[in-house]
Amino acid sequence: MDNNRTMFGIPDEEFIRDKVPMTKSEVRAIAISKLRLNPTSRVLDIGCGTGSITVECGLICNQGEVTAIDQKEEAVNITRKNVNKFELNNVNIIEGSAPNDIPKKNYDSIFLGGGSRHIDNIIDFATDHLVPEGVFVANTILIDSTYKILAALEGRFKDIDVAMVQVSKGHKIAGWMMKANNPIYIISARLM
């Protein structure tokens, strides 16, 4: 790995985009910080979308590996383009649905990038496949998913934490005008 390239904090505009949703840089930074990564971490990114979380985890975990899954073909394709752009060789990308098509390996950190119709099954999977003290992180926009994830973590996970983050970005008009992004919930917890 080139020691002089940015290892964390890739600006949004450096990712190849499409119609696929992307977690914006500020929220991405928080989610990644909650994943408690180290260079050897084995990370699972469920619902990888554009692949921005996949790429940033791949850069940090340069002696570990990232498994990325999305059910949409176009998300898998764009994630692959971004993984290639950042010259990562530690990422495994899967087109399929979670949790059924996720490789049944051990993971140190699992990220769920949005809601799912299978929240309970995904958290069952996390409970079975995270290492002890392994970290589960989810970003949600719906109150419904937020509530369901918090409820499903209870009793099996510890250090359950939820942050609601509302970012406004400055736009230079005559002066600086702040324009609001939608509030995002970032949930994190460790397996007991």
Place this chain on the structure above:
Amino acid sequence: MDNNRTMFGIPDEEFIRDKVPMTKSEVRAIAISKLRLNPTSRVLDIGCGTGSITVECGLICNQGEVTAIDQKEEAVNITRKNVNKFELNNVNIIEGSAPNDIPKKNYDSIFLGGGSRHIDNIIDFATDHLVPEGVFVANTILIDSTYKILAALEGRFKDIDVAMVQVSKGHKIAGWMMKANNPIYIISARLM
């Protein structure tokens, strides 16, 4: 360095605290992401406070170095305690005022952790001592500092970006109640 310890995303409660202010984990994650660090970065942390930014930069830049400065003796002491706790040997801590007492070296990334009576002088210093494309990041709570920093960056820095971040944290009462932290501005820019 131990490859298995968390390299980024240290929870707030793992830092030794005192009456010195500390940037909370979510805002810290964003600020660090804006610093565009790599393992060899030379970072300057102005107003290091508790030393949480210093420590996280020291962990990421394990082949680089961090210079931390604060004018308060108790901030310098607590930063030193935290640097020792995390067993970092790439951090230089200075008790003194910015910019006068900052070592006149080249830096890849400079972080200003709050306002200062010397904003213009600090940004002059950053202009003189950042490498080309080097990154300046500031966290502010006052509109006044936010405005002054944005105005001082203009014309000498590019990619000027400002995010206002408002984090609410969940507290488990009967159910999850969100309690608001104060909004923080995170300004970032690169030297032209």
